[in-house]
Amino acid sequence: MKIFSKEQIYEGDKLTVERQKVSSTDLMERAGAQLFNWMHVRLQGAQVPIHIFCGIGNNGGDGLVLARHLILDGYNVKTYVVNCSDKRSKDFLINYDRIKNVTKEWPTLLSCKEDFPEINAQDIIVDAIFGIGLNRPVDTWVKDLFVHFRKSKAFTLSIDVPSGLDTDKVPQDEDAVVWASYTLSFVTPKLVFFLPETVKYTVQWEVLDIGLDVNFLSETATEVELIGKHEVLPVYKPRDKFSHKGQFGHSLIIGGSYGKIGAVTLAGRGALAAGAGLVSVYVPKCGYMPLQSSFPEAMVITDADEEKITNISFEMKPTVIGFGVGVGTDAKTIKAFEDFLKKNKTPLVIDADGINILTKKKTLLKLLPEQTILTPHPKELERLVGKWTDDFDKLEKVKAISKKHNLIIVIKGANTITVSQDKLYVNSTGNPGLATAGSGDVLTGVITGLISQGYNPLDASVFGVYLHGKSADIAVEDFGYQSLIASHVIDYLGEAYKDLFKQPEQPQVAEEPVDEKKK
Structure with a gap:
């Protein structure tokens, strides 16, 4: 599996918009829908409190799309905007308006430590604050928010990368990074998920396909590859009788x-x-x-x-x-x-x-x-x-x-x-x-x-x-x-x-129960 750099991911987003003739907002909708599908399959409507923390960039926009889908499906959702800058991305603002149309409880604005909500260990935290686009130090109060997440001991799901974690640098301050229980990474895992000093910031990870241009994915060479069974099978040399x-x-x-x-x-x-x-x-x-x-x-x-x-x-x-x-x-x-x-x-x-x-x-x-x-x-x-x-x-x-x-x-x-x-x-x-x-x-x-x-x-x-x-x-x-x-x-x-040649076991599908009354 190719491990793309963040610059290549940005280029892939751009080419997908051009070649598939979709908007960047449509691409964000795809990402948010995939996040919702992943959570819905696992939660099946469970009413555990879900706290979704959104930044004011595109990662936050993904979080808002996810929140909207969860709300529409009847989940117990609390949405927060981490107000760490005056600048908002265009797609964030579009999805901020859209979520207002599906709930009377608008996202809560967080601007300081006193705004932090109570989070219990049985709750779920969704971290959609920074993603791969962070290019400046994390504000002190935002760092305090990350520490607040850890102290809660709640399951923490990060979108794309744990917020505060650079894809090509080791953090100087471990409190300035979200410690994720699970990370849903778009398109590709990130190299930092595999290095000794940074592996601790996500216990597990999974890649979500958001439909980037297939030619970009197949033709773009990467400096890093993740090696699994599918990568070594073409190398294998079988023996003649x-x-x-x-x-x-x-x-x-x-x-x-x-x-x-x-x-x-x-x-x-x-x-x-x-x-x-x-x-x-x-x-x-x-x-x-x-x-x-x-x-x-x-x-x-x-x-x-x-x-x-x-x-x-x-x-x-x-x-x-x-x-x-x-x-x-x-x-x-x-x-x-x-x-x-x-x-x-x-x-x-x-x-x-x-x-x-x-x-x-x-x-x-x-x-x-x-x-x-x-x-x-x-x-x-x-x-x-x-x-x-x-x-x-x-x-x-x-x-x-x-x-x-x-x-x-x-x-x-x-x-x-x-x-x-x-x-x-x-x-x-x-x-x-x-x-x-x-x-x-x-x-x-x-x-x-x-x-x-x-x-x-x-x-x-x-x-x-x-x-x-x-x-x-x-x-x-x-x-x-x-x-x-x-x-x-x-x-x-x-x-x-x-x-190398074992096929994955197919899950058994239970038969539908027979309704005796309709017999």
Whole structure:
């Protein structure tokens, strides 16, 4: 799913008005009607008090349309205008007049803290105050209103984005933002719904289709995409009946040190479960017996050193190499990695201590093959790109290093983001159960195994992150968040593949009751 910027949404609105020959007021009516439909399906006429707070711009106009529809359908609605400016948008004023025609109780004007209504925890708040158009600091009394919402503990529904939340900035003051229970976002989710520092401002979100021009939606390229099943299905490479292991490549995992051979085992098993035809592992001598006994499918190559990798030398010709899991940062290991990079032309996936080595000696970045994949966790990423001021600054720093060295960087997190040049791919799968030792090693193996089968590095990264998260989502149903371990993610990768082709269950429709009197 494309994630449009606010500038693109404005352009889409404008083109829709021109191409469909409708007015901006008609477009607002569509939006308000969709909001009403969403609420009506869930409330079914329930008489819970609904407090709709409208700004004086187009977001407020959407709120007024919603209020009018709810009033006409008999809901218990209180409407308020948050009078934060002397300027009113044209469409707001039109809908302000329209709501006066359906109720004797005109919207209440709020201008200061003393005007705030009483809101109970069982009520519903609809936040239609600012939307994506806010371009100035929130007034103190409006900030107090947002705090009033939170203190009420009422269910809070925001329209488009929680008011006070910029689509491209992290708020400096968390009290100057509405904390929404749910956000109904027009056309597209917003990037801020997925970033660690801003995800807290909406617990859940959903996209509403308001009928923007289809050509605009299909032809406009975006810098950000949300990755789900429909986005990865076209990437999937099915297998022919007469396939054999030689067609799916040879993955080599290089890593491990004394006490950390398990990381290599997990990565190697991840590569094999992702579909690699062959998997070899290159480890210190201490890893030979553990791997031969716990991972019989792998071929094992050992370094001359008993406890660490000191020289990377092999006769085989791997399709792809995953480097770094459990490898350590001993001086001899760093030297071995540098010597290896100087002669290597094979595609690379680098994780964990492999990234730490790169940060200790950043000149090595110049030796990486184009489209090398790095999979850092937050602390490793900080060592790589430096400290950032906020999540948007972090993304800019990652894009810069991606462009400079032609790298693909997988920023691991609740919504893992794959960065390639200026493009961001936000993953939709995964859960807190992945916050466990070894899950990153498995991801390294999965991505390595996909490249082994012929996926290009970007597709392998995006698809691998999706599969890894989906496997965890399926496994957590059996194990729960606390008891999910990295091996479970490997064990359920097959289920994640099968899920790609599962059709959603159709809801059962109850039969109409027979009226015995009419028989």
